[in-house]
Amino acid sequence: MAQCYDIEYLRELARQSRIDVIKMLEAAKSGHPGGSLSEIEILVALYGHVMKHDNDNINMKDRDRFVLSKGHGIPGLYAVMANLDYWPREDLLSLRTVNSRFQGHPDRVRLPGLEASTGSLGQGLSIAIGYALASKLDNDAYRVYCVIGDGESQEGQIWEAALSAPKFKLDNLVCILDYNKGQIDGFVKDVMPLEPIADKWKAFGWHVIKVDGHDIDELIRAFEEAASIKGKPTFILADTVKGKGVSFMEGLIDWHGVAPNKEEAEQALKELGA
Amino acid sequence: MATTATRKSFGQVLLELGGKDENIVVLDADLSKSTMSKMFADKYPGRFFEMGISEANMIGVGSGLALAGKKPFICSFACFVTGRYDTIRISVAYSEAPVRIVGTHAGIGIGEDGNSQMGLEDLGLMRGLPHMTVIQPADDIETRQAVTWMAENDVPSYIRLTRQNVKDVNGPDYTFKIGKAVELVPGSDITIMATGGPVYHAVDAAGLLKKQGISAGVVNIHTIKPIDVEAINKYAKLTGHVITVEDHNTIGGLGSAVAEVLAESGAGKLNRHGLKDAFGESGTYQDLYKKYRLDAEGIVSVVKEIFDK
Ligand SMILES: Cc1ncc(C[n+]2csc(CCOP(=O)(O)OP(=O)(O)O)c2C)c(N)n1
Numbered sequence: 001m002a003q004c005y006d007i008e009y010l011r012e013l014a015r016q017s018r019i020d021v022i023k024m025l026e027a028a029k030s031g032h033p034g035g036s037l038s039e040i041e042i043l044v045a046l047y048g049h050v051m052k053h054d055n056d057n058i059n060m061k062d063r064d065r066f067v068l069s070k071g072h073g074i075p076g077l078y079a080v081m082a083n084l085d086y087w088p089r090e091d092l093l094s095l096r097t098v099n100s101r102f103q104g105h106p107d108r109v110r111l112p113g114l115e116a117s118t119g120s121l122g123q124g125l126s127i128a129i130g131y132a133l134a135s136k137l138d139n140d141a142y143r144v145y146c147v148i149g150d151g152e153s154q155e156g157q158i159w160e161a162a163l164s165a166p167k168f169k170l171d172n173l174v175c176i177l178d179y180n181k182g183q184i185d186g187f188v189k190d191v192m193p194l195e196p197i198a199d200k201w202k203a204f205g206w207h208v209i210k211v212d213g214h215d216i217d218e219l220i221r222a223f224e225e226a227a228s229i230k231g232k233p234t235f236i237l238a239d240t241v242k243g244k245g246v247s248f249m250e251g252l253i254d255w256h257g258v259a260p261n262k263e264e265a266e267q268a269l270k271e272l273g274a
Numbered sequence: 275m276a277t278t279a280t281r282k283s284f285g286q287v288l289l290e291l292g293g294k295d296e297n298i299v300v301l302d303a304d305l306s307k308s309t310m311s312k313m314f315a316d317k318y319p320g321r322f323f324e325m326g327i328s329e330a331n332m333i334g335v336g337s338g339l340a341l342a343g344k345k346p347f348i349c350s351f352a353c354f355v356t357g358r359y360d361t362i363r364i365s366v367a368y369s370e371a372p373v374r375i376v377g378t379h380a381g382i383g384i385g386e387d388g389n390s391q392m393g394l395e396d397l398g399l400m401r402g403l404p405h406m407t408v409i410q411p412a413d414d415i416e417t418r419q420a421v422t423w424m425a426e427n428d429v430p431s432y433i434r435l436t437r438q439n440v441k442d443v444n445g446p447d448y449t450f451k452i453g454k455a456v457e458l459v460p461g462s463d464i465t466i467m468a469t470g471g472p473v474y475h476a477v478d479a480a481g482l483l484k485k486q487g488i489s490a491g492v493v494n495i496h497t498i499k500p501i502d503v504e505a506i507n508k509y510a511k512l513t514g515h516v517i518t519v520e521d522h523n524t525i526g527g528l529g530s531a532v533a534e535v536l537a538e539s540g541a542g543k544l545n546r547h548g549l550k551d552a553f554g555e556s557g558t559y560q561d562l563y564k565k566y567r568l569d570a571e572g573i574v575s576v577v578k579e580i581f582d583k
Contacts, residue, residue: 028386029386030385030386030387031386071390095556096386096387096388096556096557097556097557097558097561098555098556098557098558098561098562098565099555099557100556103388103389103555103556104386104387104388104390104391104556105387105388105389105390105391107388107389107555117390118390119387119388119389119390119391120353120354120357120390121327122327151304151326151327152327154304154326154327154328155327155328156328156330156331183304183326183327184304184305184307184308185302185304185305185306185307185312185324186324190324191304191324191326192324192325192326192327192328
């Protein structure tokens with residue numbers, strides 16, 4: 001049964017999170033805007049509605065688990081979680097400075113609330129499978145969500161993971177691809193083509209759903225569909241735009257790993273209605 | 275004095291070498307702008323292979339190319355390429371396939387990206403492989419000559435390079451000799467044996483120590499394997515005490531290599547300085563070198579602690 005949610009609230013959460021991403025990266029003078037902005041609606045749908053979690057009780061036993069396999073997108077998650085009161089928004093400005101909890105890539109030891117330390121691409125989906133197996137052992141205690149990148153999907157370990165989750169019938173696992181089409185050396189289609197992506201995951205035994213990765217309603221419907229599928233894991237192919245929400249960043253490879261300077265940040269914040 | 279990132283010197287010399295030797299081929303794993311292999315890629319697209327984010331596959335493909343008589347340079351961050359250890363162990367070292375492995379972004383010197391992008395155990399990993407030559411140059415001219423050596427020698431090799439700029443420590447008539455340590459500063463009280471990014475800081479530290487009445491020599495160990503046993507014993511006997519300085523875990527890297535030599539010879543006492551069984555973290559290069567005492571002031575303080583004891 002679909003639960004109701006306030007779409008305006010979720011959209012506002014996405015907008016505010018984008019603003020925080022820009023502020024954080026400007027302060028840090030480094031970081032990855034492209035992939036942090038493309039994943040926002042996915043994170044908002046999950047943390048804002050779909051997932052069972054509690055910011056006051058981060059170790060809640062049966063909380064749903066989330067693994068950000070494309071770890072360089074962590075500013076997006078820091079921002080969404082800050083807006084859900086996991087930590088004060090002001091603290092985000094210490095991003096990437098010595099002794100900060102907000103490391104350049106996710107560090108679950110320094111920042112309780114994160115479920116996995118990632119940043120070396122290709123590893124997160126396997127960790128998510130481990131969580132999903134544990135959940136099965138504990139009578140399906142929780143569901144597990146993992147976001148991977150399209151460039152990241154070139155790693156062999158992703159396909160080893162893709163092969164193993166259906167074997168274990170992990171219907172409590174959802175892998176979401178942030179399909180923003182860019183990586184560092186160029187577009188995914190030129191660096192190492194991945195298509196046909198949906199067919200590959202289907203052939204590996206996953207239930208595949210395609211969505212507009214910036215449409216929160218569609219994302220939520222896909223997560224609900226995933227929850228109703230029995231006996232196999234779900235793969236959500238989320239069509240996204242790298243740098244989404246900031247006109248001069250959208251679709252550009254050059255904004256993969258460069259922070260906006262003061263003027264650029266001001267322009268971005270204006271566009272985001274800050 | 276000129277400063278440059280050793281990854282940049284690598285990119286430039288690889289481009290030059292590519293024009294002289296058609297057998298040189300270059301592979302990268304979606305980091306060509308960072309490893310600087312892009313300079314070669316732009317000039318010789320037919321001999322450059324973009325492998326995508328697939329380091330293990332890149333290593334294996336490099337092995338096949340090498341076994342077929344090509345001279346492959348395979349490039350990524352040190353942590354990612356050496357992280358595919360068993361692939362290097364079997365497809366490169368055990369196969370004696372002359373793959374030239376290039377690991378950039380050495381140590382905490384990379385700064386803000388933090389631990390997951392920092393090569394901090396790579397020297398230990400590569401040093402432990404039979405048939406592998408392991409090089410870590412300290413400045414521009416040394417990097418150029420070391421990379422040239424790799425191109426000219428058909429053996430498996432690994433080179434570790436900095437993201438950050440480093441100051442020149444060698445003069446313009448410098449000649450790189452594989453396996454031979456280089457005395458940069460003479461000294462009589464203690465010898466600082468350094469490698470890679472921290473070498474110029476060690477030279478600066480020796481200057482500061484001199485003003486405080488401590489005569490510290492500095493020896494640059496650019497070849498981690500084969501290690502210069504003779505030089506290590508010579509300087510250990512000369513000063514009685516050695517301290518190794520590296521932007522790497524003290525377990526496995528230069529510190530371990532020198533410890534092995536001195537444990538067998540008993541030529542002198544040793545302290546090891548670097549990341550002490552620790553991971554890295556985010557911060558600016560300067561802040562991290564300060565915190566982990568790898569800048570000149572930090573090295574001075576570590577040396578003085580030895581003398582205060
Ligand atoms: C194993 C590994 N190799 C290389 C890198 C360096 N790296 C960081 S981000 C990135 C590109 C990622 O592209 P993608 O997965 O498409 O992420 P997005 O476009 O969503 O930012 C690369 C190559 C890494 N972090 N890990």
